[in-house]
Amino acid sequence: MKLNEGIEWAIHCCSILASLPEDAALPARRLAEFFDLPEHYLAKHLQALSQAGLVNSAKGPGGGYRLSRPAANITVLDIVLAIDGTEPHFQCTEIRRKGPSGVDPACYSKPCGIARAMWRAEKAWRDELASISLKEITDIGMQETPSLQIEKSMEWFGNVLK
Amino acid sequence: MKLNEGIEWAIHCCSILASLPEDAALPARRLAEFFDLPEHYLAKHLQALSQAGLVNSAKGPGGGYRLSRPAANITVLDIVLAIDGTEPHFQCTEIRRKGPSGVDPACYSKPCGIARAMWRAEKAWRDELASISLKEITDIGMQETPSLQIEKSMEWFGNVLK
DNA sequence: ATAATAACGGATATATAATATCCGTAAATA
DNA sequence: TATTTACGGATATTATATATCCGTTATTAT
Ligand code: SF4
Ligand code: SF4
DSSP states (O other), rough: OOOOOOHHHHHHHHHHHHHTTTOBBBBBHHHHHHHHHHHHHHHHHHHHHHTTTTTEEEEEEOOEESSSSSSGGOOOOEEEEHOOOSSSSOOOOGGOOOOOTOOGGGOOOOOOHHHHHHHHHHHHHHHHHTTSOOOOOOOHHHHOOOOHHHHHHHHHHHHHHO | OOHHHHHHHHHHHHHHHHHTTTTTOOHHHHHHHEEEEEEEHHHHHHHHHHTTTEEEEEEEEEEEESSSSSSSOBHHHHHHHHHOOHHHHOOOOOGGSSTTTTTGGOOOOOHHHHHHHHHHHHHHHHOOOOOOOOHHHHHHHHHSSSHHHHHHHHHHHHHHHH
């Protein structure tokens, strides 16, 4: 199993949007350019973020994407669920009901211990992701990104945001 | 993203093996029959369990699979990693290095905050799975499985183990 | 010995999902 | 009016998961 690659893209994009001036927006084309990603496919992911309400979108010249709320109020889990969907990774197919020892489905009132264990682990995963805000991500990024790259980025922003 | 369906199969199979008499073994064919699963594909997963050292296998008549150690010493994580592989779900593709602001790769000494956050969440997931032993799974199963199904299973075991 | 059972590994086929592109439409700006 | 951009649907491509098949080897029973 591999996590959707778009998750990495989306978190990076949100992190960039978080460091934008208040009234600025970046179109998909620009974000794709910044990270050297396939433009149209990234656009799909950005639309998913939009549908999840994490970003606001504006059409037309000067339009694009911006965060819909402060980065401190967006968690990494929000972004992950927006891209990956909210379905649990572990899907129960009820094999306990089948085969020669299976009995009437009505006898199984709740998910078995296996499913519950898997879902508990998934909850631990989500809880951890929910404990990290986009603001923390960007703060860490600011601290750890090589200063040369920060300079280059700022210059690029300057050009792109007119 | 969806977890490998074989994970559910494998945990169920291990649970069955855990409740077998000390010297008994079940061949893949029988396990597939018990859960109404595709025989050859299940066999692949069982071989993975074997390679991971969780079960011992014996060829020839009377052969098959049995647990390699007490169920209390096998965790759900052991089984999950045996089937799903040990690679982290989140794969870092280093997009921060690309695009117009990327700098010399040598400048990036360690994974960025995003990757670290994703991996921390994955660790929480694994820790939770590691905290549950196969014995706990089977104990819960024994308590919660409808008594009629337990009876049917016992009868089936009796016939199959000769 | 011979036949039957069963694991094992490799090769292959099929189905599903992830990745990626394309196009037409609608909205906003200049 | 022309340009920019988001959006949704359709489609193509690639990778992975699912499933089967086969030949080999080891083991047991006859
Ligand atoms: S509830 Fe248990 S038996 Fe049913 S599908 Fe889920 S894991 Fe399998
Ligand atoms: S380290 Fe950060 S930038 Fe590099 S691939 Fe991982 S998530 Fe992306």
